[in-house]
Amino acid sequence: xxxxxxxxxxxxxxxxxxxxxxxxxxxxxxxxxxxxxxxxxxxxxxxxxxxxxxxxxxxxxxxxxxxxxxxxxxxxxxxxxxxxxxxxxxxxxxxxxx
Numbered sequence: 001x002x003x004x005x006x007x008x009x010x011x012x013x014x015x016x017x018x019x020x021x022x023x024x025x026x027x028x029x030x031x032x033x034x035x036x037x038x039x040x041x042x043x044x045x046x047x048x049x050x051x052x053x054x055x056x057x058x059x060x061x062x063x064x065x066x067x068x069x070x071x072x073x074x075x076x077x078x079x080x081x082x083x084x085x086x087x088x089x090x091x092x093x094x095x096x097x098x
Contacts, residue, residue, distance in 0.1 A: 003048050003052060004020070004052055004055060006055050006058065009055055009056060010059055010068060010071070011071060013072045014070065020052075020056055021053065021056045021057075024049055024052050024053045024056065027049050028050065031049060
């Protein structure tokens, strides 16, 4: 897994972020295991993976606090607006029949 930037992470949806988080945690586990057994060749990779995990958590926290908008949110809000328009149209039609 390559090092990710915060800008790249902000363009991903919540499900993709959680998938990346799981992959990074698995890689960190494997790297720690290799370090404990003396098989780790690149100790810098441990630090990079920990920072990737921190970046992912930061983006998730920003979204939960409303600091940045969720990538999935515009699609959801468009659906809510469409339903509201349909409800308004239905009530107007019902009013014109009476």
